[in-house]
Structures are given as structure tokens and as C-alpha cells.
Amino acid sequence: MKSHFLKIASIQHACTPKYADNLQTTEELLERAAEAGAHLVLLPELHTRPYFCQEAHPSYFDWAEPIPGPSSEKLQQLAARLNLIIVGSIFEKRTTGVYHNTAVVLDRDGSFKGLYRKMHIPEDPGYYEKYYFTPGENTTQPGTAFTPITTSLGKLGVLICWDQWFPEAARLMALSGADILLYPTAIGWDPRDEANEQQKQLEAWQTIQKSHAIANHLPVIVANRCGFEENPSDTETGIQFWGHSFICGAQGEILAQTTDSQSTLICAEVDLIQTDTLRRIWPFFRDRRIDAYAGLSQRTINYTRHE
Amino acid sequence: MKSHFLKIASIQHACTPKYADNLQTTEELLERAAEAGAHLVLLPELHTRPYFCQEAHPSYFDWAEPIPGPSSEKLQQLAARLNLIIVGSIFEKRTTGVYHNTAVVLDRDGSFKGLYRKMHIPEDPGYYEKYYFTPGENTTQPGTAFTPITTSLGKLGVLICWDQWFPEAARLMALSGADILLYPTAIGWDPRDEANEQQKQLEAWQTIQKSHAIANHLPVIVANRCGFEENPSDTETGIQFWGHSFICGAQGEILAQTTDSQSTLICAEVDLIQTDTLRRIWPFFRDRRIDAYAGLSQRTINYTRHE
Numbered sequence: 362m363k364s365h366f367l368k369i370a371s372i373q374h375a376c377t378p379k380y381a382d383n384l385q386t387t388e389e390l391l392e393r394a395a396e397a398g399a400h401l402v403l404l405p406e407l408h409t410r411p412y413f414c415q416e417a418h419p420s421y422f423d424w425a426e427p428i429p430g431p432s433s434e435k436l437q438q439l440a441a442r443l444n445l446i447i448v449g450s451i452f453e454k455r456t457t458g459v460y461h462n463t464a465v466v467l468d469r470d471g472s473f474k475g476l477y478r479k480m481h482i483p484e485d486p487g488y489y490e491k492y493y494f495t496p497g498e499n500t501t502q503p504g505t506a507f508t509p510i511t512t513s514l515g516k517l518g519v520l521i522c523w524d525q526w527f528p529e530a531a532r533l534m535a536l537s538g539a540d541i542l543l544y545p546t547a548i549g550w551d552p553r554d555e556a557n558e559q560q561k562q563l564e565a566w567q568t569i570q571k572s573h574a575i576a577n578h579l580p581v582i583v584a585n586r587c588g589f590e591e592n593p594s595d596t597e598t599g600i601q602f603w604g605h606s607f608i609c610g611a612q613g614e615i616l617a618q619t620t621d622s623q624s625t626l627i628c629a630e631v632d633l634i635q636t637d638t639l640r641r642i643w644p645f646f647r648d649r650r651i652d653a654y655a656g657l658s659q660r661t662i663n664y665t666r667h668e
Numbered sequence: 669m670k671s672h673f674l675k676i677a678s679i680q681h682a683c684t685p686k687y688a689d690n691l692q693t694t695e696e697l698l699e700r701a702a703e704a705g706a707h708l709v710l711l712p713e714l715h716t717r718p719y720f721c722q723e724a725h726p727s728y729f730d731w732a733e734p735i736p737g738p739s740s741e742k743l744q745q746l747a748a749r750l751n752l753i754i755v756g757s758i759f760e761k762r763t764t765g766v767y768h769n770t771a772v773v774l775d776r777d778g779s780f781k782g783l784y785r786k787m788h789i790p791e792d793p794g795y796y797e798k799y800y801f802t803p804g805e806n807t808t809q810p811g812t813a814f815t816p817i818t819t820s821l822g823k824l825g826v827l828i829c830w831d832q833w834f835p836e837a838a839r840l841m842a843l844s845g846a847d848i849l850l851y852p853t854a855i856g857w858d859p860r861d862e863a864n865e866q867q868k869q870l871e872a873w874q875t876i877q878k879s880h881a882i883a884n885h886l887p888v889i890v891a892n893r894c895g896f897e898e899n900p901s902d903t904e905t906g907i908q909f910w911g912h913s914f915i916c917g918a919q920g921e922i923l924a925q926t927t928d929s930q931s932t933l934i935c936a937e938v939d940l941i942q943t944d945t946l947r948r949i950w951p952f953f954r955d956r957r958i959d960a961y962a963g964l965s966q967r968t969i970n971y972t973r974h975e
Binding site: 480481482483484485496499506507523526527528529530532533536537538561562564565568569571572575576612613614642643644645646648649650651652653654655656657658659660661662 | 787788789790791792803806813814830833834835836837839840843844845868869871872875876878879882883919920921949950951952953955956957958959960961962963964965966967968969
């Protein structure tokens with residue numbers, strides 16, 4: 362069942378080494394979201410922990426939890442108490458030796474609506490995610506790994522951080538009926554990079570996510586981590602998580618954003634009917650050349666026609 | 669053979685009902701591009717004619733030309749005389765009853781390097797392109813319709829106007845080895861739309877094309893038509909082509925742009941090696957989930973998992 366207007370909040374927060382403190386921050390910001398009249402709230406990636414992926418160390422697997430488990434159950438309780446749809450992020454222990462970077466969706470009555478396991482896993486100096494996270498799998502028929510999660514107020518196309526750089530992921534969510542795209546995120550600067558390079562990275566990150574709104578005529582909500590976190594291994598300089606969470610409408614127009622990097626909350630009302638209006642005026646979905654897209658399932662395309 | 673730096677020009681120009689006048693404008697701007705030291709020049713969509721697709725009338729098929737034909741041969745001569753790679757746009761008559769919206773690529777020695785026939789064809793009030801243009805076909809193996817054209821200075825991922833809204837097209841060009849993405853364009857405002865709506869459309873158009881640079885780590889060059897053209901059928905209000913041609917680098921950063929809507933030329937030097945540098949730091953191509961993208965070849969994806 363689709364609402365016309367949906368009041369959405371994005372929570373941006375810094376994370377400390379203490380689980381209880383982080384959960385307390387989350388709870389306070391969720392309470393503020395409820396007071397602001399939000400129906401749906403997005404939390405940043407792995408919001409109960411420091412960004413442990415800065416180093417690869419087996420001890421961090423202690424922090425993984427089953428789903429349902431303490432964090433998901435706590436979020437369910439908060440969803441019910443505050444009458445909010447909550448999209449949270451959990452370091453999931455699925456079974457011994459299988460861990461995921463997982464988003465969970467809890468409805469306003471506290472019911473568990475579904476989960477999404479991060480499909481695109483980064484691995485760079487300071488972001489050792491391939492060490493920790495088994496990629497989400499393509500379990501059923503082709504393409505259905507990117508499946509929106511149905512809630513009482515619409516279908517949520519939940520993706521996670523690195524997924525945001527892949528237009529394929531957003532498109533598959535849209536083709537599967539998503540009403541909105543959501544990106545819990547933990548991205549930041551290497552403090553050694555120059556200001557000009559940092560600015561280019563930030564703008565690229567904003568642009569690519571706005572483009573998913575535009576290409577698919579869907580509102581997009583982004584919740585990023587903020588604050589500086591030292592690298593515990595001391596081999597890198599740490600990460601300045603850049604905040605700048607935002608909510609944009611289905612033409613990519615900014616509805617709410619924060620330009621600072623403090624823990625904060627932003628809210629906007631999105632119009633879910635706008636998607637239908639825009640798809641009539643700009644009928645991209647009519648014109649997709651599905652006869653000619655098979656190459657998208659290739660790693661590279663070799664050709665000889667012009668060489 | 670790939671150059672490190674390539675000086676690129678985008679020509680923005682208005683078009684009149686007179687073929688010879690339009691060609692004269694094109695020639696003068698190409699001469700200016702050569703004087704500015706450009707190696708490669710992109711012309712706007714269908715630059716030898718007014719935008720006849722504002723109405724559907726069989727008489728306009730008289731304007732279609734074979735390739736090779738007068739316009740492509742004229743552009744070949746100019747390419748050789750000015751020592752420029754020229755990407756031009758032609759209303760192509762392929763055979764009786766088969767017409768295309770086609771881009772041609774001429775190398776600096778005047779040789780014909782290849783053509784691209786527009787794959788995504790719009791059809792909206794005032795843009796009756798499905799009436800005129802047979803879509804480019806997927807002639808060889810899957811995906812190869814979107815094949816870059818090899819020149820003496822790099823592989824050109826030439827796409828045309830409406831193609832710019834489809835991340836799939838840019839991605840397929842990138843997977844096929846494009847060094848740069850090029851979008852000859854004819855897009856404008858309906859003068860009846862409010863300024864706020866016009867601004868949102870313009871920004872969406874800029875954002876989606878910058879996003880192709882970002883997603884694929886390729887420079888993008890856009891040449892738009894400018895000027896107001898009345899609707900000859902008098903059933904619509906005509907189109908104010910919005911200009912705003914631009915060139916951006918492989919992080920989506922603007923290198924050159926024009927904010928006015930006069931006939932003009934913009935130039936920028938793009939660094940083709942930047943693509944390699946960026947793909948090491950942001951390895952999107954390593955992480956594409958090609959096992960899970962089959963749904964991109966579907967019109968919509970039906971699912972039952974969550975309903």
C-alpha cells in the first residue's frame with residue numbers, strides 16, 4: 362500500500378568504541394525523529410560500532426550478531442514504541458564463518474519486515490570489508506537479490522554504502538517496484554588527501570546518488586556516518602567520515618541535507634506519487650533497450666568490430 | 669593508441685531552417701576549435717537542420733541523407749583540412765523506409781571511422797522521434813550495439829541525446845573499452861513550464877551525465893543545441909533549447925561549461941590516464957555483481973518474496 366506523502370528522516374551520527382553509547386545516540390536521535398513526525402528513519406551503516414574494517418583482525422568477529430539478535434530486537438522495540446519504520450544496519454553473524462553487512466527493516470508495529478545483505482563489498486586500504494563480509498547472494502531467480510522490502514508505507518529499495526556507486530543496483534531495485542532508495546553509508550576522507558581532491562570525492566558521491574533518483578524517478582535517502590575515527594592498526598591515518606547526509610526527490614532535487622559533520626537529524630516529506638507523474642513525462646522505462654543489455658552481465662566486453 | 673592528454677571542444681549552436689547556413693555555422697565554429705588547438709570536436713544533435721521532430725510529417729524525410737553522403741563528406745573534408753577528429757550528427761537514410769538518428773566519426777586525416785545509430789528513441793509531445801528514427805539494432809553479439817569507435821587518439825563512446833538518461837548505455841560503452849563518452853544533444857524547455865521546473869530539468873540533465881563519468885571513470889563531453897525553435901505545427905509552443913554544454917573529467921568535475929544559450933565553443937584538456945588511476949583507487953569494475961544483473965535485461969521484475 363503506497364502513501365502519497367511520506368515524512369522521512371535520515372540520522373547521521375558518529376560512533377564510539379562503546380556499543381551501549383552508540384545505541385544510546387541512536388535512540389535519542391530516533392526519539393527526535395518521532396517528535397518531528399517522521400514515518401520512516403534511516404540509520405547509517407554499522408551504527409552500533411566504530412568502523413572496525415579499518416583493520417583486518419579476527420577479534421572483531423566477536424561483534425557480529427545473529428538476526429534476530431540484541432541489536433535487531435532493540436530496534437524492533439524502538440520501532441514499536443516510536444511508531445517508526447526503522448532501517449538499521451547490523452554486522453550479522455549468519456552462521457559460523459559466514460558474516461554479512463546487513464540492513465534490517467522494522468515496521469511501525471515493531472514487526473520484522475526483511476533484510477538486505479550488502480551485495481557490492483569494497484576492499485581498499487582502510488576499508489577491509491572483503492575480509493569481514495560475505496557478499497549477499499543471488500539466491501532465487503536472476504536479479505532478485507536486489508529486492509525491495511515491503512512495509513506498511515511502501516517498498517524500500519535498501520542498498521548499502523559501496524552499492525551506491527553501481528547504477529545497476531538502483532535500477533534493479535526500481536525494476537522490482539521500489540518506491541524509494543535508501544543508502545546507509547560509512548564513507549569519509551583520507552586526511553592526507555588535499556582539500557580539492559576531498560571536495561571532488563564528496564561531490565562525486567552526492568552526484569552518483571542523485572543520479573539514481575533521476576534515472577529511476579525515485580526519492581533517495583542517504584544516512585552517512587560522521588566524525589573522525591583513528592585507525593587502530595596505526596598503519597593508516599584514520600578516516601574523517603564526511604557526513605553530508607541528504608534526502609532528494611525523484612528528480613534528484615535536494616529536499617534536506619546537512620553540510621556539517623556532527624551527529625544530527627534531517628527530515629523531508631517525499632511525494633511517492635511523483636514517481637508516476639515523472640515516468641509519464643520522461644518515459645525511460647518504456648525505452649530501455651532490454652534486447653541490447655546482455656553485456657551488462659559481463660566483466661568486460663571484448664569486441665573486434667572496430668579494431 | 670591512447671594519448672595522455674586530449675584537447676576537446678564542444679560546439680553549441682542554434683539551427684535555422686537553412687541547411688547551408690547551419691553548415692556555415694558549423695564550419696566557422698570548427699575553425700575556431702582548430703585555432704584553439706582542439707584535437708577532437710563534438711557537434712550537437714542533428715546540427716544541419718531545425719529540430720523537425722517537433723511535428724510528425726512525411727516531408728521531412730526529404731532531409732535524410734545516406735552515409736557517405738553530402739553532410740558526412742563535408743565533415744570529412746573539414747576534419748582533414750582542420751586536422752580534427754569530428755563527431756557529427758546526421759539524419760541518415762539507410763534505405764527506403766529505414767532512417768536513423770546517426771553520429772559519424774571522422775578522423776584527423778579525413779578518414780571515416782564509424783557510426784553510431786541512436787539506440788534509445790524518445791517520443792513525447794514535441795519530440796516525435798519514434799516516427800522518424802528506426803532504433804539502432806543489436807546486430808552482432810549481445811551488448812555490442814554500444815561499441816566505441818576507435819580513432820587515432822582513443823576509443824569514442826558516442827551516444828546520442830535520450831541515451832544520456834540510461835546508465836546502461838554508458839556502462840556498456842565503458843565495458844567495451846571507451847576512453848571518453850560523448851553526447852550530441854538537442855534538449856530544451858517547454859516555455860510553458862515554470863522556472864523552478866525548468867531548473868530542476870536542467871540540473872537533472874547535468875547530474876545524470878556527470879554520473880556516467882563517475883560510475884565509469886571516464887571524461888564526458890556534451891554538445892547541446894541552443895536557441896528557440898517554433899513548432900511548425902502550431903499545436904505546441906516550440907522548444908527553448910537550453911544550451912549549457914559542458915565537459916567534465918572522470919570524477920564528474922566540470923572542466924568547461926557554458927551557462928549561456930548562444931552559439932559558442934568550449935574547450936578543455938582531458939587526461940585519459942586519469943581513468944586508470946581512478947579505477948585503482950575506486951575499483952568499481954572489480955566489484956560489479958555480474959552474477960546478479962540478469963534482471964537488467966527485463967522490462968520489469970516480478971517477485972513474490974516479500975508480498
